[in-house]
Amino acid sequence: MTNKPIEIGALREPSHRVNPDQSLPAERWRIPIVLMLACGFAGVALRYLAREHTNADTFQFLMPWYAFARDHGIGGLAETFTNYSPFYSYLLLIATRFDGLAQPLSLVKALSAIFELGCAIVVARMVWRATRVPLRASVAFCAIWLAPTVLFNGAMWGQADAIWTFFALLSVAMFMRNRNGVLPFAVACSVKAQGVFLGPFVLGMILRRKIHLAWLAAIPGVYAIIAIPVLVAGRSLVSVLGVYLGQANMYHHLTMNAANIWVFAGGTPYTTGVAIGLVLAAASGLALSIFIAQSRRTGPEFILLVACASLILMPYLLPKMHERYFYGFELASIALACVNLRYLPFAVIAQVDGVLSYLAFESDIVMGLLPAALCNTFLAFYLMLDLRQGERGYRLPRLAWLGFAASTAGLFSYLLFAGAGLNISPAYMLAAGLAALMTLLLVKESRCASSDGPVPSH
Numbered sequence: 363m364t365n366k367p368i369e370i371g372a373l374r375e376p377s378h379r380v381n382p383d384q385s386l387p388a389e390r391w392r393i394p395i396v397l398m399l400a401c402g403f404a405g406v407a408l409r410y411l412a413r414e415h416t417n418a419d420t421f422q423f424l425m426p427w428y429a430f431a432r433d434h435g436i437g438g439l440a441e442t443f444t445n446y447s448p449f450y451s452y453l454l455l456i457a458t459r460f461d462g463l464a465q466p467l468s469l470v471k472a473l474s475a476i477f478e479l480g481c482a483i484v485v486a487r488m489v490w491r492a493t494r495v496p497l498r499a500s501v502a503f504c505a506i507w508l509a510p511t512v513l514f515n516g517a518m519w520g521q522a523d524a525i526w527t528f529f530a531l532l533s534v535a536m537f538m539r540n541r542n543g544v545l546p547f548a549v550a551c552s553v554k555a556q557g558v559f560l561g562p563f564v565l566g567m568i569l570r571r572k573i574h575l576a577w578l579a580a581i582p583g584v585y586a587i588i589a590i591p592v593l594v595a596g597r598s599l600v601s602v603l604g605v606y607l608g609q610a611n612m613y614h615h616l617t618m619n620a621a622n623i624w625v626f627a628g629g630t631p632y633t634t635g636v637a638i639g640l641v642l643a644a645a646s647g648l649a650l651s652i653f654i655a656q657s658r659r660t661g662p663e664f665i666l667l668v669a670c671a672s673l674i675l676m677p678y679l680l681p682k683m684h685e686r687y688f689y690g691f692e693l694a695s696i697a698l699a700c701v702n703l704r705y706l707p708f709a710v711i712a713q714v715d716g717v718l719s720y721l722a723f724e725s726d727i728v729m730g731l732l733p734a735a736l737c738n739t740f741l742a743f744y745l746m747l748d749l750r751q752g753e754r755g756y757r758l759p760r761l762a763w764l765g766f767a768a769s770t771a772g773l774f775s776y777l778l779f780a781g782a783g784l785n786i787s788p789a790y791m792l793a794a795g796l797a798a799l800m801t802l803l804l805v806k807e808s809r810c811a812s813s814d815g816p817v818p819s820h
Contacts, residue, residue, distance in 0.1 A: 394500030401504035408508070409475055412517040413468045417724065420467065424520050428466045432458040440596035445612070447585070447605050448592045449553045450522060467520065474516030477524040481693055482506035484531045488538060489700040492662035502700040505709070511692050511716035514724070523689040526554040530690050531697075533560060534669045537567050538662045544568065544577045548584035555606040556677075556687055562647035563672035566654025567665075613682060619722040620683035621715050621734035639681035646675050653749065666698045670708075671745045678742050685719035688738070692716050704756035707766075707808045708745070711737055711801055714770055718777075726782035733773060733794040737801045744805050759807030766804045769796040 423445075430443040431454040444451055457469040464472070482503045490499035506512065515521045529550035536543035547564045550557030568577060589602045616635040617624040623642075627635065654668050673691035677683045692712045699709040715737050718730035773793040780790065 390496050394496040397497075397500045398503050401508055405507040408513060409471070409517040412513065413465070413471060415518045416467070417519060420520065424470050425466060428454055428458065428470055431455050432461055432466070437595065439592045442597065442601050445605070445609055446522070447552055447554065448589045448602065450525070451592065453525075471516060471520045474520060474522060474524050477522075477528045478507065478512055478516050480528045481512075481524055481531055484528065484535055485693065485697045485700075488531075488535050488662070488666070488697050491538065492666075492701045498700045502697060505696045505700070506693055509692065509696065510713050511689065511720065514717065514720045515686055515689060518724075521686055522554065523556070523686050526550045526557045527690045527693055529553060530557055530560045530673075531693065533564065534665065534694065537571075538665045542571075542573060542577070544573070544580050545584065548580040549588075551581050552585040552588050555609060556690070559673050559676035559687070559690055560669065561672070562650040562675070563654065563669045565647075566651035566668065566672075569651065569655035570657075610682065616681045617683060617731075619685040619719055619728070619731060620677060620687055621685070621719045621731055621738050622678045622680075622683055623735070623739070624681055624683075625731050625735035636681050639679060643676055643679040646679055647672070650675060657749075663698070663701050666694065666701060667745070667748060670694045670698055671742075671749060674738070674742050674745065678738060685716070685723055688712065688716055688719070702756070704808055707804045708741055711741060711766075711805070715741075718774075721777065727777050727780075728783070729780070729785055729790060729794075730773070730777050733797050736798045740798075740802050740805055744809065748809070756808065759804065762800065762804040762807040765800040766797075769793070769800040773797040 427444045430438055430441070431451065434441070434443075435458075436455065439448075439451060439455075444454070453473050454470070457473055460469055463469075485506050486499045486503035489502040490496070493499070512524070515523050527550075529546045533543035533545075533547040533550065536546065544564060547557065547560055550560065565578075567573070568575065592602060593599065614632055616627065616630060616632060616639070624630075624635065624639065630638070650668070650671060657664070657668075670691055673694050674688065677687040677691070692709075695705065695709040695712045699705040715734040718734035721727040721730050773796075776789055776793045780787075
């Protein structure tokens with residue numbers, strides 16, 4: 363159960379990279395540090411302003427869970443008072459220790475904020491190790507900390523997707539450093555079932571690095587270890603093992619506002635759609651794992667690229683997905699964009715699609731799902747092309763960016779003006795069509811090499 367290290371010399375070094383042992387001039391750190399501090403305080407301020415924002419989930423799930431944890435203390439672990447894994451119950455118990463210092467909802471949201479900060483730090487370190495450019499690492503931190511979908515997910519909704527994503531990103535970061543990242547992946551799966559979205563990537567890296575397959579036993583093993591306190595408290599083994607099965611059976615819709623392939627197949631019978639989706643996801647995930655294992659490409663950019671492919675393919679193909687389940691891809695794509703600017707459109711488009719999806723639950727503006735699903739289709743398709751075709755240069759397609767910004771602004775303006783419900787009209791078709799077309803153009807143009815020759819990736 364040992365790793366077979368890859369040849370360090372095979373890693374393609376960027377042209378500007380310096381010896382890690384050499385200290386950088388202090389001047390190169392001034393702007394990045396100021397930027398991180400400014401964005402750090404801005405992120406805290408935005409989270410403070412959103413501290414009282416609520417939605418239906420707040421009163422149906424979060425507040426009753428918190429109240430139970432506060433009223434029963436550690437003894438409450440014997441009861442199934444959340445529909446999440448035991449890990450989240452422990453976090454709620456920790457939050458209740460500060461009851462009275464802040465409002466309960468603020469304490470619940472603080473749990474998400476802590477792991478959002480952790481995600482920002484992990485991504486910044488990824489980018490720093492890959493590029494050795496302080497400003498890029500600083501931008502990566504700020505982009506994660508202030509990302510619209512991150513603020514929607516945690517600051518506004520109090521959701522816990524930053525928790526599993528933190529451990530998933532930590533797993534990717536360890537593989538980027540030529541270390542075994544299976545354990546943090548196992549923790550991600552033990553936090554929420556969505557951690558499995560990184561599964562094809564992890565399996566591919568296990569096969570690629572010749573890591574013993576026995577390491578896969580860490581996934582149930584870590585879950586069992588984390589569950590020990592609730593089992594000792596008296597909770598039944600059946601309820602502990604059935605957490606994810608209960609979540610899977612909670613809703614009976616092929617899509618829960620997720621901008622994925624099932625937006626286009628709304629008329630498919632539920633049972634048929636679930637079976638088809640599981641087969642598609644399993645087959646695609648296995649194909650991606652085999653590709654990772656057999657690919658001759660190396661380096662941190664390639665590892666980030668295949669991680670992004672895994673994190674978008676799974677929620678895109680699987681049925682019963684929520685709008686929040688592209689969270690891991692949205693953050694990983696920011697890391698990839700900071701390593702190679704050619705992927706900047708991917709990160710920006712992912713944020714736009716995420717916000718369009720969040721509006722479906724936040725304001726019942728469901729008409730944003732169709733263009734968001736179409737644009738996610740473009741992202742998935744071009745990521746697969748990049749895996750097959752390898753690296754190319756980057757150029758700034760100014761007209762494509764301008765068209766994307768204008769059309770996207772027009773689409774958001776129409777959706778917010780038209781309001782909730784199904785508002786199919788010529789104006790909607792025009793706005794959605796233009797936004798999708800300019801997204802396609804932007805992704806295509808950003809992948810082309812400049813006329814002056816390839817630009818270094820880093």
